[in-house]
Structure formats: structure tokens, C-alpha cells
Amino acid sequence: MVRIIHWGLGAMGTRIAALVRDRADMVSVGAIDRDPAKTGKTLDQLLARVRLPAVPQVLTKTGQVGDRGTGSPSPGRLNGPAGGIVVGSPEDVLQTPADLVILATGSFVEEVAPQVILALEHGLNVITIAEEMVFPEATAPDHAQEIDRMARNRGAVVLGTGINPGFVMDTLVICLTGVCSQVRHIMVRRANDLSPYGPTVMAGQGVGLTPQQFEDGVASGRVVGHVGFLQSLGLIARALGWTLDRIEQSREPIVARLMRETPYVKVPPGRVAGCRHVARGFKNGREVIFLDHPQQVRPELEGFETGDEIRIRGQPDISLRTSPEIPGGAGTAAIAVNMVPVVMAAEPGLRTMADLPLPRMVG
């Protein structure tokens, strides 16, 4: 029974907690969130709002986390404020006897590194869905080194994972190169639908802007597109023993020709429906990796099919397609939870998806 502390109970953190509640081999023993609307509530109260088809919406009699009346885990362990109650102060919760923190607070190493360090100071393993932590060397080598050193000292494991970065554009690609004796070029395209996402994601992708506003937003850094290309490129290169001498990125607006509407945004023709973000990695002056990530709202209205596509040119060629794309939200929550037993069995240190045994669902 792995004892888990949830740090960050936004959309993703709550989803993850709901999955942990459903696992027989894990138990939630603490929860941290700085949002005053959430502190003081029980995890079960927060999870009751999560509507996931796979998660039975059963509120237990005691209101304790993980107590699904199956006889285990022992209810005693779940009592006390750090068990079922969401607390604002990390230090208070991290005192709780626990094995692992699932960190779902931010995307960037700068944001989460202090949180990772704090968890490590309490001897806890960490799994985070922070995009940049999938391969922190890419943007923050000093933080990566410090985290690795500290994890080894404390006998703990730190892993960044998620659907992308973390799986579609790196882990799955690396796994497929395993059946190649030569890889000349890797192309990955992930075309997905942004319709389920809210205002924050819309803003980061420039949805609803005029094309000119989009270009200005790219220039000013307000339109970021996808966070994860540098990590996917870095992880592939590391795994394959490649040294990339140059990385290029571009962000282009996907302009609507028809009205595209979601619960959160209304994009008339001529406005931006999404962002096509592309990254290219070069080795010895030649492009060897091409990552293409067009993300938009209501792509089906203009006949754009969503899906993940991987093409490896080499010996042999491999051409693979998922249809539709592996969904980002459900997939990220699942892989974060599925990696728990793998992380618990791993050697101490900062690990990547490429260092660890295959991900797999257990249960």
C-alpha cells in the first residue's frame, strides 16, 4: 500500500486523486492546495465534483479518503487533519507518514523545484506532471543536478511524466526506435482538440485573437503554444545517444474559416482557432526530429481529424497512427498514477521515463 500526498488539486490534481481512490494498492494520506476555496474541505468533498466515467462516485460514510469499505486500507491511518482534509501549508502535510508526493501545481521547473526539494527533505518520492520536469536538464540543468543529488542522498526517486511531454512525443517514440537498427528521421504529429479546455489554455494558445494579435502575442511571450518540445527533444536525444546542435521552433495561427464555438470561447471566421506549434531538432546540421503539434478548438468543423502520428524513417521505416489522439487529461492522470509502483521500485535519483521500466496499468 503506497501512501500518497496530493500536492495541487486543480483539474489535473483532482483527477489524479480520484484515480488513486480507485486503486487497491495506494491510499491518499494527505492533500495540499493553497486555494482557500479548497482548504478545510475533505478530498472526498472535492472528488465528488469530479465526473469521470471510470471512477465510481461513492462518498464513504466516514468521509475518509481511500476508505471504500473494502476492509483495507486500515481506517486508523487515514484519520487526522492530514488524512482527508486539504491543507494550505505544505510543511504541515509533509509531516504525515507517507511514501510519495504527486505534484500537480505548475508547468515549469522554476515553479516546482522548491516544492520537489521540500518533499525530498521529508524523504518522499515525487511524481510530477510539470511539463518541464519530464526532462529538466533541457531548461534548468542546475535545478536538475540539485534535485538528482538530493534525491540520491535521501534515497528517493523524482520523476516527471504526462501524456505530452512524457509519452506521445518521447517515451512512445523511443520505444518504437527499439525495433530499428537505424533511425534517420523522426516525425511526430499530435493534432488535438482544445474544446474541453478553459480560459487559461485558450489564452496560451491564442484562441480567439486576430492573426495580428496572435503574432504580437508570440513576440511578447503571451502566446506560448505547447510547453514540452524542448523536453521531448532532449529526452529522445539522450535516449538515442544523439547530440542536437540546434533546435528551431515556430508558432503559426490556425485561422477559422467557419464559426467555431465551445462553452468557453466563440471564434468567428478570420479569428484564431488554435496554434500550430512546430519544433525541429538538428544533428550535424541535418534535421533529425520534427515535432508538429496543431492544437485548435472544434477541428472537426473544418474536417481536421485529430490523432497522434509517428513516422520513423530508418531501418525499417515505421508509420503509426492513433485515431483519435490519446486524450491529454485522462492520459496524464493515468500515467502519473501508473508510474507510482514503478517509481517505488526504482533506484534513487532524478529519473526520466526513458530510464524506468515500461509504464503499465496495474489492476
Added chain:
Amino acid sequence: MVRIIHWGLGAMGTRIAALVRDRADMVSVGAIDRDPAKTGKTLDQLLARVRLPAVPQVLTKTGQVGDRGTGSPSPGRLNGPAGGIVVGSPEDVLQTPADLVILATGSFVEEVAPQVILALEHGLNVITIAEEMVFPEATAPDHAQEIDRMARNRGAVVLGTGINPGFVMDTLVICLTGVCSQVRHIMVRRANDLSPYGPTVMAGQGVGLTPQQFEDGVASGRVVGHVGFLQSLGLIARALGWTLDRIEQSREPIVARLMRETPYVKVPPGRVAGCRHVARGFKNGREVIFLDHPQQVRPELEGFETGDEIRIRGQPDISLRTSPEIPGGAGTAAIAVNMVPVVMAAEPGLRTMADLPLPRMVG
């Protein structure tokens, strides 16, 4: 530099040796084959016959294995009979200072277990493409236990791999379940073209027989279809923590409607062009895994597309397709060689693809 002994220089073993010759991080230091037509020849002489687009057909001046004039490996290590010359007696070659044996001699645990044991007695790691060794517990738990115990005693690693079993119907499937929080059913279909294969494979698949002869062949065991279903089912179940309570298999003839001809066989209409071999795994009385492997000569003549297809029903659903199939010969040779560095870094014992870090091509 990993020093490799090649045991078995048939079609696959020769391909593997050609790939090792092309790797900067490995060197072939010995070769074993019982075929009198091969013993006494140098590996380079045998490899000169292999026509692989990815492998430069360079014969070295000295005729020594691995010496591609790049300055390394040191030529001294490659001298002597066990270096470049194919030898019939395993005991003689296994004296050579080496790190790992790549075993490509047979499909079944009963055949290769004594060879694995002999290699372990010499303290050597083993990678084998014997289909049943991908998960030897499935058909030979006693052998598996003995190999595991001996490998641990000797500080060596033993791994069975290949494209199928070893990748398409197990490793890749397990990896994909990593992004699922629930898996209700797994379907894998691998539709491939048998045209490149010779008489042995044709006989095992019943190609050229009448439908009645095919049925008789299935009954007598001469028509075997695919070797690997029990291993793929076992490996998936082990990784996912499932207990299968029943496995069913069926073999059906694929009857030609048009003339299908290859260099090795001519199948007139009404005769068998291939075998559709299916396996089903049941858990708590319900089918949870369906593996479908139609193999035939010249499928394109009747409009059958080849490819690998994986459908996971769960949370979320995943639907993936490669087109065409990942080729069996090239893929098996590549993954056997690609797993060498992974095996060299692994903990001693009998390992499976699901225990080890992701496969990947290095170079």
C-alpha cells in the same frame, strides 16, 4: 565496448551479426554454428552474403570481425580462432573473453535452455530471440526458475526478445496501457505478409495445403501457426497484475481465391495461402485479451492490407495502427541488438521486456 558471441548463424543470427558489425559500442568476438557449411568460415565471409540496405558491405583487409578500419576496436582482441572464425563446438568459443551471447538457434525453451545454461556457466549474459524465451514461465516454469537462479548466482542477465512475441503483441501493448486508468479489453491484430519466407515457415503455416490437409495438420501438430501467443498473453497478464483463468486458441486456413505465387511457393485458388491464428485470454470468465495473427503469402493480391493494430477498451480507449506491419525479420534483429546495452546495465536474473527500461536504438 560489449564483446559478443553469436550462437546460431541462420538467417536471423547472420542479420544480427551484421548489425553488431555496424555498431560502434559492440564487437563480435566469437561465433558458433553447427552447420558444417559454415564452420571454418569467417563471420565476414558469411556476412558478405547478407544484403541489408543499412549495413555497408565492407570486407576488411584482415578479414577480422568488427575491424572496419575506424581505429577501434583493437585488432589484437579479434585474432585467434574464436574471433573471426565460426566454430562448431560451443565449449571452445565460450572460453573467449566475452560479455554476452546472442542466441538465435531455436524457438522453444526445451531447445535453448541447455544453451542458455552453458553460456551462464561461463558467466555470460544472454539475449535470445527464441520465441518461448520471451516469457518462459508460460510453457516451462521449471526451466525459467532454473535459469533465473543460475543467472542470479553468476551475476548475469538473460532476456528473450523479438518483434512478436517480444514487442508488437506485448511490450508495445503494455506500454500503451500506461496511459490508461482502466483496461477492460485488449485487441491486437498483426496482419503480415509471409512472402519473403522459405519452406520451413510455409510448412508451419500450412501454406499450399488443401483446406482438409490444413485441418489434419492442425490436428497432428504439423501446422503450428504462430509461436508466441502464450508468451504475449503471459507477459501482458504479469505486467498488468492479471490472472488469466483460461486461454483458447484457434487456427483457421486462409484460402486463396486467386493464384498467389512467391519464389518459394505457388498457391492456386482453393489452396491455403496462410493461417489465421487467434488466441483469447479470459479473466474471471470474461475475454480480456484477443490476439489475432493472420499470416499469408501475397495478401495484397486479394486486397488484404498488412499492419499492426492495437485497440484498448478502457479509460481512455486507445486505437492505434501501423501501416504496414513492423517487419518481423528486420525488427527482431534490431531489437536483439538494441537490448544489449540495456541488458548490460540490468540487475542479474531472468528478465522480460516488461522488467527493463524502454527499448531504444542507440547511434
